[in-house]
Every structure is written in structure tokens, then in C-alpha cells.
Amino acid sequence: MVAFLCNWCSYAGADLAGTSRIQYPPNVRIVRVPCSGRVDPLLILKCLQQGADGVLVSGCHPGDCHYMAGNYLARRKFALLADLLDFFGIEKGRVQFSWVSAAEGEKFADVVKRVTESVRTLGRPTRLVKERQR
């Protein structure tokens, strides 16, 4: 799975989970981004095309964005993306979103657990995956 984590909150949250030695599934590859608002839906679609089992995007809680409103703007975009993918017939749960602060190492571990479990029940993806990646 690919996890896009914002530099200021969720990435620091993941770091805290690490330094606090909190165990979580090793199934995520983390991509650090400046802000959840930076995550273009096309990046998410690209991950699915390349055969990622799931994609997680995580940013600062509403009100906590380092750039004031990046996560609020991202939230609108992701609400539309999540519904569009569902409407298109991509299994719900392949792409998930969370708010995790720099102080929430526990929550980060918990989110990764939950996402990993739900993606596991979905099994290997086929929809939107490029032919040569199957």
C-alpha cells in the first residue's frame, strides 16, 4: 500500500509511532508530501494503475493545517474522488483518508491496521490495474 502523509502532521505522527516502538503492519510505503492538499487525485489513480493494493492519504486535522486551509481544500477534492471511485465501481476501501496529528502515534498505527485489514479482505485489485501489472 502507498500512504501519502503530510510533512507537518501525519508524517510526524508516523515518526512518533516509530520512535515510540508502536507496532503496526509493515505493508505501507510512505510518501512524504508537503500537505494533503498536494495530493492530486491523479497520483492516487496512478498508484491503483500500478497495482497498489490500497492508498491512504493522511493530513492534519481540520484547523491544524500548516498552510491554513490545504486540508480543507483537500477534503472537498477527496469527497468527490471517493464518491467518483465508488460510482465507477472501484471497491470502497481501496482508497482511504485520515487525519492524524504529530502527537497521534497511536492513531497512526491504528489507521494503518484498519486500512490494511480492510484492503486485505478486498484481496488483490484488478480494476484500473494496468494489464502488464496484473
Added chain:
Amino acid sequence: MLARESLRPTSQVAEDLREIARGLLETGDVDVFIGYEEGSLPLRTTPAFVTRADDVSRLVWGHACENNLAVYLPKFEGKVGVVLKGCDARTLVNLIVEKQVRRDRVKIVGVPCGGVIDRRKLAARLAAAAGGGRTARAASETEDGVILARGDGFEATVPVEEVLSPSCTTCTHPVPVVYDFLAGDERWARQVCPKEQAYDDVDAFMGRGADERFTHFSKEIERCIECFACRQACPLCYCPECFVDRETPRWVGRWRDLSDRMVFHLGRALHTAGRCVDCGACRRACPAGIDLRLLTRRMERDALEFFGYESGADLEAVPLLATYRRDDPDDFIL
């Protein structure tokens, strides 16, 4: 006898259009007037760019005036007059709020719209009426919205209402929301589809299972030849460099992989979210006859349902994705 209100005097609208265009060109209020003129095939029109008052007689009006002429506006430097139907005017509102067109550079000639013909539906109706592989050689429309077609040994009449473009059957704004001049009469606009019903078919489609939905989209998108005519026809696709043309990174591959074509369709839908007004220009431009409305209308519906945002309705609006509210939907986030 038809009641007066149900008549759609298309020739009266054309006369109004010519008068308005003549006035605008004579006074120098516009450098060019964009409207419709007869195409080379029956019941087809083509965009007309009129620069001399003496040429306004070229302008026509009817149910075959299908192009969304707002598509030309971001490209023009000078002062432009333009004929816009209800949906077209809403795309212009979006171009203005997105700061692609200056309101004071455009003279909007709105037409209360009676709907446009879906060529594929009409062709199917005429083929059935003609039978035996015969085709219509001539076709015209009457003032009260009936298409008359003739071919070798047959004649057919088809009410426009039965071959309307699907966008028109769910049209919520047949009368332009903004205009400087109105050609014709508001009473000649087609009936308004109530907003609560406009997305019934989209909701019904969502009611099918995910597998069935995915299969539907796969079958549709499989026919896409990546010609991007849908993008060219859309007034809102004005980006100097479209994501499908980007090389680094390459978002949409060129190997005719269905997955790439799906990314194009999903990306297109997302890029029109909160902007598309379902004018239907993309669908009409598609040579493969792909049902392009389903995804874009889902986004239209979501904009309304999630954010209470109606695209192209308000010149003072801030674009949907350029703003936010603290209480926007949050329940999908862990």
C-alpha cells in the same frame, strides 16, 4: 390546434438574433459576433463568425444549433458578441468566475432554449421510418417543433421532443441565467426539470451493484479512441496543457490500455467537478457515442448534494474547489 405558448417560433428568434447582431456590429460594440449558420447537411448548423453587419443574414436558429459557442470565448482578445443557450450561458458564468473571460468584453445574446436534437436518436428514427436501407435526403424543422424528412419513396415526421439530446430532458435552466439581450421569448423555453429530479437516473445507476457499474464503464470506455474531441468541445477545458498531454509525468499512457483510458475519463470528470453544467457538448462531439454524461453528472450531483453548490448559476460564486466550509462532509475520513 397548438396553443401559442407551445409554439417555438424559431424563425422569430433568428430574426431577433440578426437584429441584435446588426446593432452590435454597426455600433462597434463587438468586433465579432458568434452565432450559428446552416451547415452543409440537413439539420446541421456550424458556428458562424460574423464581422460585418451586412452578413448577419447568415445567422440561423433552430433545434440543430447544438454547439456550445462559449468554447471560443477564452481564446478571443477583442469584444465579442455570442449566442448562448441556457446551459451555454452557465458555462460562460464559470469562465467568468474562473477569470478566463472578462464580463465586460462579452455581449451575451441569450436564447430561451427549446432543446437541441440528438443526431443519433434522429438518425435511428429516420432509418426505422425509411426502412430497407433507404436514407433521408432532406430534412427540416417546422415552427412548432416537428422534423420533416424525405427520401426516395418515403416521408417521415418526428416531434423534436422525442429525439432531444438527453441533457435537455434534465435541463434545469433553459433560460440563460445571464444575458445582455434576449432573443425570442422566455415562454418559448422548454419546461424546466425540477432540481430534485435532475439526477434521478444517476442515483438509479448507483443503485446497481459495483460490479455492474464497473462493467458498464468498462464497456463504454473500451470504445474510446482517445481523440479528445470531448475535451475540445468543452468550454471549461481551456488549460494550455491538459493532463493527458503531459509528458513528465505521463498520466495517461499511449498503449491503448483500458486502464489509461479510464484514468482519462476519471480525471476529466474530476476536472469538471463543480464546473460542468451538462451542456452535452462533449457527448455530442464523441465519435464513439460514449455516454460521457454519467460521470460528469455524478460530480454535478455531488457538488449540489455535498456542498450545496450549483455550477454556473451565480456570477459572484467562488469556484467549488477554490474554497471550503468548516462543516464540509467529513464522515468519510478516518
